[in-house]
Amino acid sequence: MAKHSLDKDKIKILLLEGVHQSAVDVLERAGYTNIEYHKASLGEAELLKAIKDVHFVGLRSRTQLTAEVLRNAEKLVAIGCFCIGTNQVDITTAESLGIPVFNAPFSNTRSVAELVLGEIIMLMRGIPQRNAIAHRGGWLKSANGSFEVRGKTLGVIGYGHIGTQLGILAETLGMRVVFFDIEDKLPLGNAQQIHSMEQLLAQADVVSLHVPETPQTKDMIGSAELACMRKGSIFINASRGTVVDIEALTAALKEQHLAGAAIDVFPVEPKSNDDEFISPLRGLDNVILTPHVGGSTAEAQENIGIEVAGKLAKYSDNGSTVSAVNFPEVSLPQHKGTSRLLHIHQNRPGVLIKINQVFAEQGINIAAQYLQTTAEIGYVVMEVDTHQAEQALEHLKSIEGTIRTRLLF
Numbered sequence: 224m225a226k227h228s229l230d231k232d233k234i235k236i237l238l239l240e241g242v243h244q245s246a247v248d249v250l251e252r253a254g255y256t257n258i259e260y261h262k263a264s265l266g267e268a269e270l271l272k273a274i275k276d277v278h279f280v281g282l283r284s285r286t287q288l289t290a291e292v293l294r295n296a297e298k299l300v301a302i303g304c305f306c307i308g309t310n311q312v313d314i315t316t317a318e319s320l321g322i323p324v325f326n327a328p329f330s331n332t333r334s335v336a337e338l339v340l341g342e343i344i345m346l347m348r349g350i351p352q353r354n355a356i357a358h359r360g361g362w363l364k365s366a367n368g369s370f371e372v373r374g375k376t377l378g379v380i381g382y383g384h385i386g387t388q389l390g391i392l393a394e395t396l397g398m399r400v401v402f403f404d405i406e407d408k409l410p411l412g413n414a415q416q417i418h419s420m421e422q423l424l425a426q427a428d429v430v431s432l433h434v435p436e437t438p439q440t441k442d443m444i445g446s447a448e449l450a451c452m453r454k455g456s457i458f459i460n461a462s463r464g465t466v467v468d469i470e471a472l473t474a475a476l477k478e479q480h481l482a483g484a485a486i487d488v489f490p491v492e493p494k495s496n497d498d499e500f501i502s503p504l505r506g507l508d509n510v511i512l513t514p515h516v517g518g519s520t521a522e523a524q525e526n527i528g529i530e531v532a533g534k535l536a537k538y539s540d541n542g543s544t545v546s547a548v549n550f551p552e553v554s555l556p557q558h559k560g561t562s563r564l565l566h567i568h569q570n571r572p573g574v575l576i577k578i579n580q581v582f583a584e585q586g587i588n589i590a591a592q593y594l595q596t597t598a599e600i601g602y603v604v605m606e607v608d609t610h611q612a613e614q615a616l617e618h619l620k621s622i623e624g625t626i627r628t629r630l631l632f
C-alpha cells in the first residue's frame with residue numbers, strides 16, 4: 224500500500240530505551256512534537272501494539288524489530304538505531320518494505336575503546352579478584368599474576384572503527400598490537416595484520432573482540448578457539464554476545480586456562496534494569512561483568528542523540544538517506560519553490576521508464592530527479608511544480624512495483 228507524509232504534528236515518533244534528551248531536542252527543534260518516550264525497551268507484544276501507528280521509531284540495542292514487528296508497523300517511515308550495531312533490526316525486511324535504517328556509526332567508538340583499555344590494565348593486574356576479596360574482608364597483597372601492559376601483545380579481532388582506536392590507545396601504553404580481520408586493513412601505528420585467527424589467539428596476551436553480529440561471527444569463539452589462547456591470557460568481548468560460546472568461556476575461566484575476562488555483551492540480556500541478569504559467568508571473581516555499557520557515556524549518548532535524530536528529521540523533511548545502512552543513499556539539497564516526490568520501488572527493469580512515461584503523458588514537468596538503487600530496491604526523488612504534485616503522486620502510486628511514496632511540500 225503506498226503512503227505519503229503528513230503534517231509534522233501528525234507525525235508520531237516512538238523513542239525507546241532512554242535515548243538521550245539531545246534526540247528529543249533535535250526533533251522538537253525540527254518541529255516534531257508528537258513524541259512518545261520510554262526509558263526501557265518494549266517486549267514483542269507491547270511493541271507490536273505501540274508501533275502500529277508510529278511513523279518513526281528510535282531504539283538502542285535491546286529492542287528487537289523483527290520481520291513480524293515491521294510488517295505490523297503499517298505507518299513506519301524510518302528507523303533510528305541510536306547505537307552502532309543494527310543487528311537488532313531485520314534490516315532486509317525493512318528494506319523490502321521501503322523503510323531506511325539509520326545508525327550512529329562512530330559516536331560511541333571512543334567510549335568502547337577507552338573502557339576496554341581500562342579493563343586490559345585492571346585484568347593484567349588481577350584487580351577484579353583483589354577487589355572482590357577485599358569486599359569480602361580479605362587482603363590479597365601479592366604481585367603474583369600481576370603484570371604491566373607494557374611490552375605485552377594485544378590481539379584485536381575485527382579491526383574496524385573500535386578495533387583501530389583501541390590499537391592506537393594500546394600502543395601509547397607500549398603494547399604490541401596484532402589484529403585479525405576478514406578484510407585487508409591498513410594497520411595503524413605499528414599494528415600488524417595476521418591472516419589466521421588461530422595464530423593471533425596463540426600469540427596474544429590479551430584478545431579483544433570487535434566484530435559485528437553476522438551469521439559468520441556467531442559462536443566464532445568456542446572451546447577450540449579458547450584452547451588456542453595462551454594459558455594465563457585475558458579475553459575481552461564488548462562486541463555482541465552471540466559471538467562467544469558463553470559456556471565454553473566459563474569453562475576456560477574455571478579451569479584457569481584464562482587468567483580473566485571482561486564481558487560487556489551477552490547472548491541474552493535483561494530487557495530493563497529491573498530484570499535479573501542471568502549468566503554462568505556470575506560469581507567468578509576474575510571476570511569483569513558490565514551491563515552492555517561500552518558505549519554508555521554522557522559524551523557518546525549526547526552525540527548519538529543529535530546524529531541519529533538529525534538523520535531521521537532530515538529524511539522526514541527532505542528525503543535524504545545519506546548513511547542509511549540498508550537503503551539507496553541519496554544526498555539531497557534543500558528544495559525551494561517546488562514539491563518533492565519520493566518513490567520507493569522494487570528494483571526491476573522498466574520502473575523508471577514507466578515513471579517518466581506517466582509524467583510525460585500527464586504533462587508534469589520534472590524539475591530535478593535523483594535515483595539510487597540497491598540490488599533489491601530503487602529510490603527515486605523528483606521535484607515538480609507544487610500545483611501538479613498531488614496529481615503526480617496519484618500516478619506514481621499506481622505504477623507496478625511501487626513499495627511506497629511520499630510527498631514533501
Ligand SMILES: NC(=O)C1=CN([C@@H]2O[C@H](COP(=O)(O)OP(=O)(O)OC[C@H]3O[C@@H](n4cnc5c(N)ncnc54)[C@H](O)[C@@H]3O)[C@@H](O)[C@H]2O)C=CC1
Binds near residue numbers: 404433435461
Ligand atoms: N558494547 C557496546 O556498547 C558496543 C558494541 N559495539 C559492537 O562493536 C561492533 C564493532 O563496531 P565497529 O568497530 O564500529 O564496527 P566496524 O564495522 O567499524 O568494524 C568491524 C570490523 O569487523 C570486521 N569483521 C567482520 N566480520 C568479521 C569476521 N568474521 N572476522 C573478523 N573480522 C570481521 C570487519 O571487516 C570490520 O573491520 C559493532 O558491530 C557492535 O556490535 C559497538 C558499539 C558499542
Ligand SMILES: O=C(O)CCC(=O)C(=O)O
Binds near residue numbers: 284285307331518519
Ligand atoms: O548503547 C547501547 O544501547 C548499545 C551500544 C551498542 O552496542 C552499539 O552501539 O552497537
